Amino acid sequence: MEIIAIILLILLVGSILSFLINRVNKNFTGVTAFLVALASGVVFFTKVQSGYQFNFQLAGLDLQWGLTDYSYYFAYIIFGLSVLALLYSIKYMEGKARLGYYYASFLMTILGMLGVVVSQDFVSLFIFWEIMTWASFLLVIYNSYYKIKTKGIKYMIFSAIGAYAMLTAIVFIRVHYDTLLISEAIAKGAFNFEQYIYIPIFLLLGFGIKAAVMPFHVWAPSAYSKSPMPFTTIFSGAMSKMGIFGIGLVFTTFYLSNDPENFYWVRTILGWLGGITAVMGTIYALIQTDAKKLLAYSSVAQLGYIVVGLSTGTELGVMAALYLAVIHAVFKGALFMVAGAVEKQVGTTDMTKISGLIRKMPWTFFVALVSIIALAGVPPLGGFVGKWLLYEALITESNNYILVVVVFFSSTAAFMYSYRFLFGLFLGQEEKETEHIKEAPVTMIIPMVILAVIAMIAGSYPGLIFEPAAKAMEAIGFQNVSWQMSSLTNIWGDTTDLFLISMMIFAVFIIAFIFLTLKGLKKTRYVGTKDISTSGELPKEWENLTFQIDFFKPFERAAAPLYSMNMNKIWKNLGKNLEAFFGFFRKLYTGNGQTYALFVVIFLVVLLLFKDVIFS
């Protein structure tokens, strides 16, 4: 039996097994699922090399599974994040209902994602894509199990639209090019815009919905924030990257052609959609009061950057996109885990209800701090590298000068929600209600800290990610992708030496820390958050000094025109209008025989009047 089939089988059997084990003993479900994912991950990385491939026939169709460097790159994200998320799940899900359902769907999602990257033909791609979507839908509605009629419906509808679009494209590829293999379709130019423009458009639609590109992003914030947090880590970290994977695949034709004019309009439109996604995601993230919602909107924004990077189509731009795909999985995974830890320990992530957790949950705060710095793109952590690559790609290699300002605005505004997240949960006034809070369990801390450490290392040695990324890019049509271990260079030859920067910052940090902080720590006593300067008035015990509501009201006022554009409203209006439109057609069926007779007569009259035109 082929090794890939065995790995997929392990996941399938593990999924069923964890469902059954939950019937026997609830304590072992999480551990089983974790071990299954770990085992399949270990088997995958030890036994499967990129370039592996096998063909088989099913129902008369030639199917092909295998791995290129490009899909291998995404397999890193899938397994790395899934294993950590499952380890995290063990304690997070402890004592919750429907564990079997949760872990079975979780493993099925991993199976679906792995299947998507190993499929080298459209049929298995579509099947695995649907497995992934359905399994994840089960997890989206996990928390609102008894109200599924209203919750998760947006995700369902948009996924269905995406799936139909993809299926249509696949059918057309089969009709026009007589192939189902992806590599053959690329070789025959199926994704080219000159011949059958609707094929790549439909495919981009299908993948773009999963990658939450404007205007199809409206499902993402609610789906991300409603799912259980361990699942959201892979939902936002890994599964949205399947959309990115697909977009990259469609653009392979363009990358291969090495012609900047090719795909020009599609890339420009997609790039702008990505840029607008980034801005809208960011400005909506910063007015959220729920930390989970904030992170969900921020994920949408970050995916926007990745789409911008892919659509530049230059070496630096695609490198930026692939790098951001990994680093976003790392820091956003960690941040969703942080939100989950807070939810687990406090019971809510509503920032207007809790604050000042830093002294109660120091490790969680440390992870949140590191990941937020990475998210904000401030050196010397991993996020900066992605931002640098993206800006330099846009400025030096493409001619989207305004787009770079849009992206830059989005990432400057991102400072606001970054601060809001840290301040809302961990800083600010210490409340009486949160006095009893303890640090999260160790098995929840470990995966978070691992991710934070990766984000830190990536800041000094991004080459560790560039190496597989460069290989992946060579697999989708680039040649001789250059990269350095710890320095960045653009095509004009300007460099940024990350190792030097990190060392510099680290050295100053150590010196300042010893002479300032350590001394301060020793010689001072902590006085709490009520003992502050308030112009001579002593704040009473009962006085509320928390500042959490309408945190960025001034910005909201300044950017009011931006906020008035709401995609949700547009979709809702579209839905209503469609309803009215089809309602009109429904009126034709009056149920009266005379009306139907009239229709027949009208039809015949029209036929007679225009017979020359129609039958000529």
Add this chain to the structure above:
Amino acid sequence: MEGILFKILGAFLTAILAFVVGMFYGGLRRKVTARVQNRVGPPVHQNFLDLMKLQSKRTNIAHGFMGHLAPVWIIIAAITVLMFIPILHGDLWFNNLTMKGDLIFLLYMMVFGSLGMALGAGQTGNPNSAMGVSRGLAQLAGFEIPFMLSLIALMLQFKTTSISELMQVQESGSWIIVQNPFAFIAALLASLGMFRYSPFDIVGAPAELASGPRSEFGGKYLGTMMTGGAVFAFIKLVMYVDLFLGGAGNNNLEGIAGTALGLVELLVKTFLLYMIPVFIGLVSPRFRTEQAIQFFWKWPTFFGLLAIGWALYKNGTF
């Protein structure tokens, strides 16, 4: 080995220069303000005295770990950025790490300190501090847009993202203020927000928010922040001089004389530049945050876009 020692000595010299000039300018600003308001004002070296007083104080109470770290972030950002900014043209002493980081890096590194300090201010629990931070971050999103537009215009026009190379461009040709005046206007208007003097002083907002993010800090911590602020003022001025006013030290003299002349040139240019936000601050009332943001998104952004158009016209794209 000698090279490394030389480098370290140069780094120290740069830091001392930035510190002294920055503090001195702060005192000068107080003096000028006083004279405009028809007061005598403190002596020019008053800031040094203040700093000495602050550093000799003992801190007794603390507001948590991030509070302890807040001044550390500021010092890190100040020194790191200082090391990557070219002070004088090709001078041995002040040529620290100038070729190792480009403008995008500097742009991001410059917010590092404020963000770190915002975290410290957040942990104190003072609502004034949090309010100041919220205003500061919102204002940042305002003035960074014209600033970025102006920088992009320069990058496009001269096909480089390195600040040293932009200086070299001006060594042979005319200053960038002549080559792309719109970029200078946009950046200058953005710098008003960067310096946070009136009308953009809503962040600290004296008499309204205590002193904003700094409310809870005193003694050595406030002293360190003051030092960092002084160094940052110097950094911003030198950066503008490097980018638009031809840099300093572009003379034919050899050795110490050349360096000295360069420093004098730098002082004159930075001083003149510094007086622009100071004088505007003296005659302006305070903007509310949303007014400030909207100001930056109107004319400065327009000039920024114009600068990009100009740059594209000049480099022959259209």
